[in-house]
Amino acid sequence: xxxxxxxxxxxxxxxxxxxxxxxxxxxxxxxxxxxxxxxxxxxxxxxxxxxxxxxxxxxxxxxxxxxxxxxxxxxxxxxxxxxxxxxxxxxxxxxxxxxxxxxxxxxxxxxxxxxxxxxxxxxxxxxxxxxxxxxxxxxxxxxxxxxxxxxxxxxxxxxxxxxxxxxxxxxxxxxxxxxxxxxxxxxxxxxxxxxxxxxxxxxxxxxxxxxxxxxxxxxxxxxxxxxxxxxxxxxxxxxxxxxxxxxxxxxxxxxxxxxxxxxxxxxxxxxxxxxxxxxxxxxxxxxxxxxxxxxxxxxxxxxxxxxxxxxxxxxxxxxxxxx
Amino acid sequence: xxxxxxxxxxxxxxxxxxxxxxxxxxxxxxxxxxxxxxxxxxxxxxxxxxxxxxxxxxxxxxxxxxxxxxxxxxxxxxxxxxxxxxxxxxxxxxxxxxxxxxxxxxxxxxxxxxxxxxxxxxxxxxxxxxxxxxxxxxxxxxxxxxxxxxxxxxxxxxxxxxxxxxxxxxxxxxxxxxxxxxxxxxxxxxxxxxxxxxxxxxxxxxxxxxxxxxxxxxxxxxxxxxxxxxxxxxxxxxxxxxxxxxxxxxxxxxxxxxxxxxxxxxxxxxxxxxxxxxxxxxxxxxxxxxxxxxxxxxxxxxxxxxxxxxxxxxxxxxxxxxxxxxxxxxxxxxxxxxxxxxxxxxxxxxxxxxxxxxxxxxxxxxxxxxxxxxxxxxxxxxxxxxxxxxxxxxxxxxxxxxxxxxxxxxxxxxxxxxxxxxxxxxxxxxxxxxxxxxxxxxxxxxxxxxxxxxxxxxxxxxxxxxxxxxxxxxxxxxxxxxxxxxxxxxxxxxxxxxxxxxxxxxxxxxxxxxxxxxxxxxxxxxxxxxxxxxxxxxxxxxxxxxxxxxx
Numbered sequence: 104x105x106x107x108x109x110x111x112x113x114x115x116x117x118x119x120x121x122x123x124x125x126x127x128x129x130x131x132x133x134x135x136x137x138x139x140x141x142x143x144x145x146x147x148x149x150x151x152x153x154x155x156x157x158x159x160x161x162x163x164x165x166x167x168x169x170x171x172x173x174x175x176x177x178x179x180x181x182x183x184x185x186x187x188x189x190x191x192x193x194x195x196x197x198x199x200x201x202x203x204x205x206x207x208x209x210x211x212x213x214x215x216x217x218x219x220x221x222x223x224x225x226x227x228x229x230x231x232x233x234x235x236x237x238x239x240x241x242x243x244x245x246x247x248x249x250x251x252x253x254x255x256x257x258x259x260x261x262x263x264x265x266x267x268x269x270x271x272x273x274x275x276x277x278x279x280x281x282x283x284x285x286x287x288x289x290x291x292x293x294x295x296x297x298x299x300x301x302x303x304x305x306x307x308x309x310x311x312x313x314x315x316x317x318x319x320x321x322x323x324x325x326x327x328x329x330x331x332x333x334x335x336x337x338x339x340x341x342x343x344x345x346x347x348x349x350x351x352x353x354x355x356x357x358x359x360x361x362x363x364x365x366x367x368x369x370x371x372x373x374x375x376x377x378x379x380x381x382x383x384x385x386x387x388x389x390x391x392x393x394x395x396x397x398x399x400x401x402x403x404x405x406x407x408x409x410x411x412x413x414x415x416x417x418x419x420x421x422x423x424x425x426x
Numbered sequence: 427x428x429x430x431x432x433x434x435x436x437x438x439x440x441x442x443x444x445x446x447x448x449x450x451x452x453x454x455x456x457x458x459x460x461x462x463x464x465x466x467x468x469x470x471x472x473x474x475x476x477x478x479x480x481x482x483x484x485x486x487x488x489x490x491x492x493x494x495x496x497x498x499x500x501x502x503x504x505x506x507x508x509x510x511x512x513x514x515x516x517x518x519x520x521x522x523x524x525x526x527x528x529x530x531x532x533x534x535x536x537x538x539x540x541x542x543x544x545x546x547x548x549x550x551x552x553x554x555x556x557x558x559x560x561x562x563x564x565x566x567x568x569x570x571x572x573x574x575x576x577x578x579x580x581x582x583x584x585x586x587x588x589x590x591x592x593x594x595x596x597x598x599x600x601x602x603x604x605x606x607x608x609x610x611x612x613x614x615x616x617x618x619x620x621x622x623x624x625x626x627x628x629x630x631x632x633x634x635x636x637x638x639x640x641x642x643x644x645x646x647x648x649x650x651x652x653x654x655x656x657x658x659x660x661x662x663x664x665x666x667x668x669x670x671x672x673x674x675x676x677x678x679x680x681x682x683x684x685x686x687x688x689x690x691x692x693x694x695x696x697x698x699x700x701x702x703x704x705x706x707x708x709x710x711x712x713x714x715x716x717x718x719x720x721x722x723x724x725x726x727x728x729x730x731x732x733x734x735x736x737x738x739x740x741x742x743x744x745x746x747x748x749x750x751x752x753x754x755x756x757x758x759x760x761x762x763x764x765x766x767x768x769x770x771x772x773x774x775x776x777x778x779x780x781x782x783x784x785x786x787x788x789x790x791x792x793x794x795x796x797x798x799x800x801x802x803x804x805x806x807x808x809x810x811x812x813x814x815x816x817x818x819x820x821x822x823x824x825x826x827x828x829x830x831x832x833x834x835x836x837x838x839x840x841x842x843x844x845x846x847x848x849x850x851x852x853x854x855x856x857x858x859x860x861x862x863x864x865x866x867x868x869x870x871x872x873x874x875x876x877x878x879x880x881x882x883x884x885x886x887x888x889x890x891x892x893x894x895x896x897x898x899x900x901x902x903x904x905x906x907x908x909x910x911x912x913x914x915x916x917x918x919x920x921x922x923x924x925x926x927x928x929x930x931x932x933x934x935x936x937x938x939x940x941x942x943x944x945x946x947x948x949x950x951x952x953x954x955x956x957x958x959x960x961x962x963x964x965x966x967x968x969x970x971x972x973x974x975x976x977x
Contacts, residue, residue, distance in 0.1 A: 322537060322543045325500070329493075330529065331525075331561060333560075340556075344547035421594050
């Protein structure tokens, strides 16, 4: 078997193990949460009998490990259970139905941001490495450090004041529903996307710059200089191909952040993403929805890190082309 | 680009024409915010087709001067004054772009470590043709065809396909020749060779030297050959320039400087290889290995190795890289458990694994490593480095410890002023002395020295070897001395073990092993050691043409 394939399979196995552990942690920590859904719904005046009956109806009176395995077995078949929000009413909404549109919105925003942020970060990283310690480098570094140092809600409100209120180019609220046309969706998501871009570009750009500069002291770069290769080519041909490992790791981390960490931006722009959904579900003790969201967050992290690992292996010539 | 980089290339290839003229060159380097001189006013003239050897100990400014010949200084250094005229153009005054047009195409560079000097992510052929294609000298397909031709001239195996491999997929010697091909690809008028064979085994070195000399002669290329190995430079250079502390000590044609050096310093460089210890067989056996085999995972490294080391004597283990020398040390110290066989120390079997050895056994076997830079904790002061084994093994603390540290420093010919210094403030030779003192602090009966002088220049090497011999006389300590350098073996051994591919090829007293008749491998190893005679390589190659090399 090719060593790259073997490594990829190994990492994949480890990812599955991680996922299993995460599911246990999610389940047990939610089980340990004080106050159940029944208490929240039925209020303080509820008698122990009504609570017990309520719990029995939802199957919550059974031992935790049984409920865990039931959850996992169903989840493996794509069934994440039903939202408690519909309990008692006529419409039972499945967790998948609750999450799907929100997840779509979140991915929409994340991809929209990443399409601009990742190439921009790489481009700026290469340029700042090329003109390191010059005025261009200083300006870009100062700017990105400023945007990263400011809380994202602050960045969001500044953008809102400038581009939605003063100039009226964009809407201040990104209200979206499933019937919103694609380009309208893009247009309405511009301000949240720009906010997220401003806070993620700095990480990726600085890692690109650092990974490249770190390599510039190595003998093969000196050799390239002594071969009369131009500075731009030295970076593109001789430094960048050897710097992918750390860069890809940071990109994966930033992309994961775009999926799981954007709740503040969602709230500010009232963008119906998965972050808001989860916050709402937590406050109403809607455990199946919280579990579903958390699992999606975990899968996002694991998959992106797995991809970063595999790219790190594939871009390492020693592993890709064994002796 | 307006100026054709090849302009003048043919004109300057005429033999005897002045190609490079360095006048009163001064270069400074920065450390701790202080600029100090590295090259202190050197004149150098090189004619086309001529090979100039630059010799000197480390820190003499050889590499800095070699790079300056290309108009380049390393980061942290700067040109102060003087001129570097290449074919009439002052490289220090010309534009960056003009200098870049000359670099690689008219002046090329061959570095010491080929493995580090190739981009690991690119195929060898891509890197070989890069300059020729980038500078618009040849089309890509022409350059590739030419590169394959150069690979053939340099006797690389499978010259038509070796370029398709990545640098880590070929051996060090092959990579060094590929780098020579890379330097040759634009047919430069001048090549700077910066210690190109220092990292290679002696047998590989011969092949690489022969290939480089042949190709330089064939294209009538001028060269600056930088090395600290006089015997090597004697084979390559028409003229030799001896440098010390950034100044020229002496400069003369090779034969003249070898037979009649004028300066005392030059004579002292020549004298280094005369160090000899009279061999003594020795009595009771301190360390005995019986049928030891060892492996890294499934890769066998040692195969049925049996050796004896008498108490108070020096046993040298010699062989090329990959012969299993260092693995031998790892087995003795317990870092690697052998798969077969046993190791007896003072008559008792040693536990195979480190965990099974008591502190007293650990104390008695100490190690000194090749690179003192990485073997000493850069954040610890010398007093702590030497004091630690005193506390750990002997329970000496407080004032007694401090006194003992100073005593140990005096034993290695340093003094109490060094107690509060950090390793970074010391020279390479001083750092290796500290490593020795640290080993001595444990009051060991056996010290394993793994290539301890390989990273040092010859003068410092001799000082360290002399020190080790003196300490042996004073403390009766035994040495297991791992080295690939035959001159070191001659200098310090009582007994010699020759290893090849994990097996012992030959062992015995120094006088037996180093005098004929030899087994084929020992013969190859000994015949590959360069001698001071400028005709040595030619003779060796002639002899090989008649009888094909074993090996």
